[in-house]
Amino acid sequence: MPSPRDDDERSGYGTRRGWRAPKGAGGQGRRRHRAPAPRPPLPADGATDAPDPAGSAARIARLAALGNDDAAALDAEGLPAPGAPDVLPAGLRALGALVRQARETADAADDRADQTAERRTRDASRAQRRIERAEEREARQAAKAAHEQGERQRLSGELERAHARLTQVAAERDRLRELAEGEGRQESGHDDAQVAGLLARVADLESQLVDRAVALEELTDAREAAEAEREHLRGAARRLRRLALEAGSADVDLVDPDDHGPLAVDDLPYVRTVLQAVELAAAHAEHLVYTDRAFSSARTAPYDEPRKLLRDLVALDRVAAAWAVEGGVGRPIRDVALAQQLDWADDVSATARNQNAREYRFTHQGRPLWAGPHVRVATGRGLQRTCRIYLALVKGGEPDLAGLPRGVYVGPVGRHLSDSTSG
Incomplete structure (x- = not known):
């Protein structure tokens, strides 16, 4: 009869029914945990599978230093396996096809570049022709406006002379009428013939008065028509100037220096950003001084109506012209700004x-300046609806600004600087 030990030796240690290996020990009941093998990365959308590293396409790609896309295209040709008799001719044919495809792609890119350059050249030529036509029309309009201005001045002078003559004729008529009366006849000693002559003269003067009144009315109408024509010509000149500036002309004034009428937003060229408005206004400014802070702050300003900002910057240049007068302009600078419709x-x-x-x-030429006076371009909800132009008024005699000339210096532009209202 076999002993229990023989049974253990025959069946092996740990094979008895009901026996379970201790936790952490060896044995058949132990579950072995192995780290899962890394999965190959999935190709990105649109990516091409790389060729077999041991295949003919991969070897040729390595020898020819081809990129991944070209290597994949070469693999798509279905080259024979390495060592096959026709692997070299097939590889050369595939390389030739790649070269032809690359050449065709390069030629197509060159054609597109040539077409783009040609299109841009045509656009530039059309823009230049538009500028030239706009300048010619503006010159004609300016000449016509000058003629109309001279005609208006002539009519004004003639109108004033007609008024004076009308007053003179009326006074002469009244004097003669008094002489023609009975009391005046006895005092002056005139006979009936003289009185009749005086009455005839009065009638003639009254007829002249009627003619003069008609002529005066015609002259008034002509002067009003000339003024209306002048305003029409000025409006046309503003529109032509705006079109020329938008077409890229660098020789056209932003505004007519002789046109002192109120500025309108629609008369100014279109700008897309606050920085473009500041750069355009600075390029045409005659009196305002733009500091580096004006450009750096405008570069990040989110205000979405830069054309309105451009209008206020142009109006500010007129305010700066008044401030530049030594000794002042005889009235507060605020009144000058309000006259230019600035807030x-x-x-x-x-x-x-x-x-x-x-x-x-902020600083200019190393001199410290402080933002004080400012223009409220827009006040609305949110950064895109709010815009400010902060200024520094330099009188020219400040000890800490020695060497800085008198003028209006533009500081931060765009965002509302922090104060009690901005929270």
Whole structure:
């Protein structure tokens, strides 16, 4: 009869029914945990599977230093396996096909580049022709406006002379009428023939008065028509100037320096960003001084109506012209700004400036300036609806600004600087 030990030796250790290997020990009941093998990465959308590294396409790609796309295209040709008799001719044919395809692609790219360059050249030529036509039309309009201005001045002078003559004739008629009366006849000693002559003269003068009144009315109508024509010509000149600037002309004034009428937004060229408005206004400014802070702040300003900003910058240049007069203009600069339809603020609060010194301080030629007077271009909800132009008025005699000439200096443009209203 076999012993229990023989049974253990025959069946092996740990094979008895009901026996379970201790946790963590060896044995048949142990579950072996192996790290899963890494899965190959899935190809990206649109990516081409790489050729077999041991295949003919991969070897030729390595020898020819081809990129992944060209290697995949070469593999798509179905080259024979390495060592096959026809692998070399097939590889050369496939390389030739790749070269032809690359040459065709390059030729197509060159053709597109040539077409783009030709199209741009045509666009530039058309823009130049538009500029030339606009300049010719503006010259004709300017000549016509000058003629109309001279005609208006002539009519004004003639109208004034007609008024004076009318007054003179009326006075002469009244004097003669008094002489023709009985009381005047006795005092002057005139006989009936003289009185009859005086009465005839009065009738003639009254007829002249009627003629003069008609002529005066005609001259008034002609002068009003000349003024209306002049305003029409000025409007046409503004539109032509705007078209020329939008077409890229660099020799056209942003506004007519002799046109002192109120500026309109629609008369100015279209600008897409705050920075474009500042750069265009600065290029045509005659009196305003633009600091580096004006451009850096405009570069990140989110205001979405830059054309309105351009209008206020042009109007500010006229305000700067008044400020540049030594000794002042005889009235507050605020009145000059209001006359240019600017929403002017004389200063900011000292608290806001002290608490936010880094925002309100800017420099020009190494001299420190502080933003104070400003123009409220727009006040709305959100950064895209709010815009400010902060300025520094330099009188020219400040000790800490020695060497900085008198003028209006443009500081931050765009965002509303921090104060009690901005939270």
